[in-house]
Amino acid sequence: MANSSLRLLQESSAGAAAWQSLTERERTVAIGTRVAEQTSMRFIVSLAAIACAATGCVTSDSSLLVSNRSDFEIHEMYVTPIESPSWGPNLLHGDILFPGESTYVGLDCGTYDAMLIDETGAVCEVSTLDLCFDDADWIIRNSSCSVFEKRAAAAAAEKAAH
Numbered sequence: 001m002a003n004s005s006l007r008l009l010q011e012s013s014a015g016a017a018a019w020q021s022l023t024e025r026e027r028t029v030a031i032g033t034r035v036a037e038q039t040s041m042r043f044i045v046s047l048a049a050i051a052c053a054a055t056g057c058v059t060s061d062s063s064l065l066v067s068n069r070s071d072f073e074i075h076e077m078y079v080t081p082i083e084s085p086s087w088g089p090n091l092l093h094g095d096i097l098f099p100g101e102s103t104y105v106g107l108d109c110g111t112y113d114a115m116l117i118d119e120t121g122a123v124c125e126v127s128t129l130d131l132c133f134d135d136a137d138w139i140i141r142n143s144s145c146s147v148f149e150k151r152a153a154a155a156a157a158e159k160a161a162h
Helices: 003-011 013-021 024-055 146-161
Strands: 062-068 074-081 102-107 110-118 123-131 135-140
Touching: 062 074, 062 110, 062 123, 074 102, 123 135, 123 146
Parallel strands: 062 135
Antiparallel strands: 062 102, 074 110, 110 123
């Protein structure tokens, strides 16, 4: 008997009556099937974890804390191994890292390049972040990138002119 069928039998009033009409052997088989399904799932998850550990597929052993202390919204963030020819996916997944906010990125042991793109499309790159069984902080300030620094200076000059 399928797990969902067993639950329906036990939880609904009609199901309760049907459950009562089962013989003791049928109930034992239904419950045994449910226990076997749960045990099988635990066994499969355990095997996957062991296989992952044996082959070195670590979820992440290092982390990068990205803190936006600039005046600009970060719309895209990419972190890639230095030998990679492409940036890969946007790690903000469509979210925005507003000034004053922070986010964590879990990474495997390695050396990385990182790129941020702000609300105007300005690009800020940092190269050779060494993250191996360690944690790092990347604090983005107006002075972190020449593009951000120029934009901040222009905004300050405009504000002073008014």
